[in-house]
Amino acid sequence: MRTYKIIACDMDETLLSNDATICQRNIEAIARATAAGIKFVPCTGRGFRSVAGILKTLQLYDKRGQYVIAFNGSSITENKNSTSLYWDAIPFALANKLYQKSVTYGMCTHIYTHDHVYIRRITPDEKAFLKGRMDYIPTEERTLDFLKGDAVSKIIIMNTDDAILQKIHQEMRLWLADAEVSFSSNRYIEFMHKNVTKGVGLLKLAELLGVQPEETMAIGDNINDIEMLKAAGLAIGVRNLNPRIRLYCDVITNANNNEGAVAEAIDRFIFGKE
Numbered sequence: 001m002r003t004y005k006i007i008a009c010d011m012d013e014t015l016l017s018n019d020a021t022i023c024q025r026n027i028e029a030i031a032r033a034t035a036a037g038i039k040f041v042p043c044t045g046r047g048f049r050s051v052a053g054i055l056k057t058l059q060l061y062d063k064r065g066q067y068v069i070a071f072n073g074s075s076i077t078e079n080k081n082s083t084s085l086y087w088d089a090i091p092f093a094l095a096n097k098l099y100q101k102s103v104t105y106g107m108c109t110h111i112y113t114h115d116h117v118y119i120r121r122i123t124p125d126e127k128a129f130l131k132g133r134m135d136y137i138p139t140e141e142r143t144l145d146f147l148k149g150d151a152v153s154k155i156i157i158m159n160t161d162d163a164i165l166q167k168i169h170q171e172m173r174l175w176l177a178d179a180e181v182s183f184s185s186n187r188y189i190e191f192m193h194k195n196v197t198k199g200v201g202l203l204k205l206a207e208l209l210g211v212q213p214e215e216t217m218a219i220g221d222n223i224n225d226i227e228m229l230k231a232a233g234l235a236i237g238v239r240n241l242n243p244r245i246r247l248y249c250d251v252i253t254n255a256n257n258n259e260g261a262v263a264e265a266i267d268r269f270i271f272g273k274e
Contacts, residue, residue, distance in 0.1 A: 004270060005211045007033065008043040008069060008202045008228055009262055010220040011054065012133070012185050014238050015042070017258045020132035022057050025260030030058050033266050034066065041205065043069040043198050043218070043228055045154065045184055047112055048077040050134040055079060071112060071153040072182060072192055072224060073201030076208070086204055087114075089151035090193045094178055096144040098155045098191050101175055103142050105168060110156035110188075111139070113147060126158055129187070155191040165189040182224040186242065190224065199227030219265050220245070221257065236265045 009015050017023055030040050040060065042051055048070040055061040055068070064080035076086035090098070102109045108126050111118040117136040119126070130136065144152065159165055168189055169181060180192045198220075206216055218225070218232035221241045229235035229248040237249035238261035246252070251269075253261040267273040 002214070002233065004038065004215055004217040004234065006039045006041055006202070006206060006209070006216040007266070007270075008041045008198070008205075008216060008218045008232065010198075010222070010225050010228075011042055011044040011046065011051070013221045013240060013257050014219055014225075015054075015257070015262050016133075022054065023258065023260050023263075025263040027058060029260070029263035029266040033270050034058075034060065036270070038270060039066060039205075039209070041067050041069055041202075043073075043202060043220075043225075045070075045072045045182075045188075045190060045224060046134055047071060047114065047117065047153070048075060048082065049115055050117065067205060069198065069201040069205060072190060072196060073198045073204075073227075074153045074192055074196040075114075076201060076205050085208060086201075087151070088193050088196055089114075089153050090155075090179070090191075092144070092148070092152065094193075095152035095155060098172075098175060098179060099144050099152075100142065101172060102155055102157050102191075105157060108158040110136075110154070110158070111144065111147070111152060112154040112156070113150050113152055118147075123158070125160070129185075153192065156188050158187055159189075160187045162186070184222050184224040186222070197227035198225060199229075199231035202228050202231050217265070217269060219262055234269060236269070238262075 060066045066079045074088040109120045118139045119136045178194045182190045214233035216232045217234040218228045219236045235250045237252045240256040253264045255261040255264045
């Protein structure tokens, strides 16, 4: 059996159950993996600070030699002392342009900086979805001038109608020459700096740690996980995956995100249990 040294794992709908908690089966399997010297790396669209509760649950908070890939790959942080190892924010002028165009749609819009998430026009549905997942600061600003001097890593538009998100993508193509686009959680279109993906983040972390790409495993469920799955030595999709990513997966778990899919992957491919 091949030895895997890094497990890059998506958060929502992969590690987390639908109620935003982590099941005991996953907690125990991750503890066994990290005790065996494996790097268990949350690879998420969220910022590093917003996953502190998850790290505490997994006993990885402030741990040396454990890491988080955040903001869809634009940030790598060592958990110990929140040490930043890599950061690729959107140039401010581009971020402001993307945000101002996003505002014209009148929809719920997120702004991610290194330390905070600001949300304009949050809906009741979005409030319910984010409860227990992350904190945010409401804003009604129409430009990013209030954030001048701060680094913006990501702009998000939220709508649960995929057809609307696809239409926005088409209409914003003129603004996207220097931006990367992804979709997540069946509700978001996300704009990052050009060439920022979870896959780039995973390969960068592997390079920093002297790990070969084939010694990495990735676990995910949705479109923004595709590049991570393509980059990894072993690509695992959870049973509740978005059907569009199936062809990028080497394996689909029998369990879904509520049943310990991550634990199943760890038991099978780290410890050789069937």
